[in-house]
Amino acid sequence: MAKFKPLKQELLDEPYRFEFFQAVRLLEKIYPEKKTVGRDAMPDEEIVQFRSRIGLDFPASQIHAFQTSFDERIEEERLEMLINFMGMVGMNGVLPIHYTEMILDRIRRRDTAMWAFMDIFTHRAVSMFFRAWEKYRFPVSYERGEDDFTDYLFDFVGLGTKGLRKRMHLEDESLLPYGGLISQKPHSALSLGQIxxxxxxxxxxxxxxxxQWLELDKESITKLSQANSGLGVDAIIGTRVWDQQxxxxxxxxxxxxxxxxxxxxxxxxxxxxxxxxxxxxxxxxxxxxxxxxxxxxxxxxxxxxxxxxxxxxxxxxxxxxxxxxxxxxxxxxxxx
Structure with missing residues (x-):
């Protein structure tokens, strides 16, 4: 019987089975202590560094492989993702093909300086590409709690200020699907029943x-010759009144x-x-x-x-x- 690999191990061993965007999202879940890509963190603080795969053959997948490199400055290993679909050099790179050939020739002589230099720009470009992709994917921003749509819906239901939330015995977000009904004021008996x-x-x-019967306070009870005894004005027989509405x-x-x-x-x-x-x-x-x-x-x-x-x-x-x-x-x- 085949044994199932942990998702992390499967991603690192067989990255070609994963789509690029989903792979980055999984890395964010696997390494929550690291900062996500494409923001204001330094590259060595981010979850992964993107590098172009140097080759002239036709790529079969978006991700070629993962590899690790030891960073002496922070004294820990950094995860690197070799990608096939974009970058400065490679089959899908933006620079002319002879740059890729030049880097391949230098790699054969164990000189990776030019490759590393090009990947400084590749990493940032791919990081911003990922940010642009997730910006307009509502499930991604919602998962992180950073989407604007949820805040807009909270405004509809009357919970736009965070200080008004978490006061009920239920999740505030569970009311958002009823924003259309809740935003209509006053609320009708029909809308209450529907919700x-x-x-x-x-x-x-x-x-x-x-x-229902409403009990009168002592100051409102009729007392002859003392208080509330004006006939047709404020006199009331008894200690309670019937309120129909x-x-x-x-x-x-x-x-x-x-x-x-x-x-x-x-x-x-x-x-x-x-x-x-x-x-x-x-x-x-x-x-x-x-x-x-x-x-x-x-x-x-x-x-x-x-x-x-x-x-x-x-x-x-x-x-x-x-x-x-x-x-x-x-x-x-x-x-x-």
Whole structure:
């Protein structure tokens, strides 16, 4: 049975199997302590030095070979990549062919000075060629965290300032696909349901104007002959008032029990859900969440500490004597 080589070893042993751009990207991953090519670092600080392969035969691949040379100035070995596709000299070099012939003749006499001199310019030219290639490849710049498009999308969703990020219980970038909906203000009940539905992979809809009782503070309670006793002005009977417009209900489901369990307060999806909803609606509205469990997924209540799913009173403790005919809608989580 053949043994698989580590990727690093395969790249160094058989570079002709790799495309030039991907090979350089792999070297950046293999040697993260080194600086990437084509920027402001000195050549001996970069991950690789590009050199033209000196020859007059037809090249079969973009990369001919890797070789190492000992640099006495930094007292360590430097990785060199012999390339076939561009440079000052070689079959694809920009200089006339007799320069390549001249260098070949000097190499036969063990004189590599002219070759090394030409590669000073080759290294920088190829480095800038690589930089130009990656500049307009979004996946490359995104992988490094240096792309501008992500910042533009953060501006759309309202997280353009880095100080506003990393405050929610989810990855901020996971909201970027919904930038078109989030940028529309004010957010509608339909857009809220669409975002939650797509993000969590579940049916979601909003019930608007759900209404709630608001408790009055002591200063607002009517006290005869003392305060708030003007009939038709500020007098209120009781200690609370009904507000029809400050609350809505988010209905999720019907869903299987595994997803139902994840949305409970101790579940993995509870905090991300509340973070998304609160981010979209702000502090103006209160809301609660109704979880709908599929009828066939309602479990029986088993009172034992050895059960895989211990019942939680009010959440997962159904007194079930026969299969449910309708989806269960009893669980409502107050999140105001």
């Amino acid at each position: 939650v539905s797509d993000y969590f992979g579940i049916n979601a809809k909003s019930r608007q104007f759900f209404g 400050s609350k809505f209900r988010l209905v999720l489901g019907p869903m299987p029990f595994k997803k139902f369990r994840a949305f409970l307060p101790d579940g993995s999806a509870h905090k991300p859900l509340t973070s998304v909803v609160r981010f979209l609606i702000g502090l103006e509205f209160d809301f609660d969440i109704q979880l709908r469990l599929e009828a066939r997924q309602v479990p029986s209540c088993i009172l034992t500490t050895r059960a895989k799913r211990r019942p939680m009173l009010g959440w997962t403790s159904w007194l079930k004597s026969k299969p449910f005919e309708k989806d269960d809608e009893q669980v409502v989580l107050e999140l105001s």
